[in-house]
Amino acid sequence: MKLYYAIGACSLADRIALAEAGIACEFERVDLHTRTTETGADYAAINPKGYVPALVLDSGEMITENIAILSWIAEQSPKLRPEGPLGWFRLLEALAYISTEVHKSFHAFFVPDVTEEAKDKARALASLRLEYLAASLGDGFLLGHDLTVADPYLFVIMTWARPNGVVLPAPLAAYFERMKARPAVAAALASEGLQV
Ligand SMILES: N[C@@H](CCC(=O)N[C@@H](CS)C(=O)NCC(=O)O)C(=O)O
Numbered sequence: 666m667k668l669y670y671a672i673g674a675c676s677l678a679d680r681i682a683l684a685e686a687g688i689a690c691e692f693e694r695v696d697l698h699t700r701t702t703e704t705g706a707d708y709a710a711i712n713p714k715g716y717v718p719a720l721v722l723d724s725g726e727m728i729t730e731n732i733a734i735l736s737w738i739a740e741q742s743p744k745l746r747p748e749g750p751l752g753w754f755r756l757l758e759a760l761a762y763i764s765t766e767v768h769k770s771f772h773a774f775f776v777p778d779v780t781e782e783a784k785d786k787a788r789a790l791a792s793l794r795l796e797y798l799a800a801s802l803g804d805g806f807l808l809g810h811d812l813t814v815a816d817p818y819l820f821v822i823m824t825w826a827r828p829n830g831v832v833l834p835a836p837l838a839a840y841f842e843r844m845k846a847r848p849a850v851a852a853a854l855a856s857e858g859l860q861v
Pocket of ligand 1: 671674675676697715716717718729730731732764
């Protein structure tokens with residue numbers, strides 16, 4: 666199995682989730698500017714979408730999109746999804762919110778030629794989206810007492826907050842530290858040479 670990733674990108678969520686699940690995986694870095702991989706391969710030929718993440722399974726089949734990859738990991742490792750009759754749907758609900766509302770609210774910080782005014786608007790929207798999560802967060806994880814695959818995704822987006830002037834609400838700042846202290850998270854950060 667191989668995960669195509671870029672340093673510090675949302676693909677880090679999949680790397681962390683794979684580590685939490687104990688799933689062995691190879692990793693191949695993608696340069697998102699040149700769209701080539703560290704082995705010199707043309708990434709667009711591997712994943713026509715051109716962006717990371719992409720997970721190539723041992724069967725050779727490829728899964729793209731964080732929601733799909735993280736759901737696949739949760740299927741392999743049921744401890745990483747919430748229990749109960751609505752557990753699966755609570756997970757999809759959280760992943761969809763993180764992807765389409767939280768992740769997307771950071772878009773302005775990663776594209777060229779964005780005005781400061783537009784970035785200010787993005788900061789306000791990102792704060793609003795994070796406030797919603799902070800309001801229901803206890804002293805555990807996003808969906809309760811146990812970590813699920815939604816947590817690494819939220820964590821990675823929070824690593825983008827401070828460098829872009831988005832202030833984390835207090836409950837999320839504490840949660841960020843709890844996540845950082847997990848061995849799988851620390852190992853994944855170290856693998857990409859990141860200090861957050
Ligand atoms: N819809 C995709 C979005 C993934 C995404 O935004 N990837 C970013 C890195 S976090 C990327 O590769 N951007 C480069 C590009 O779009 O060209 C998903 O949820 O997996």
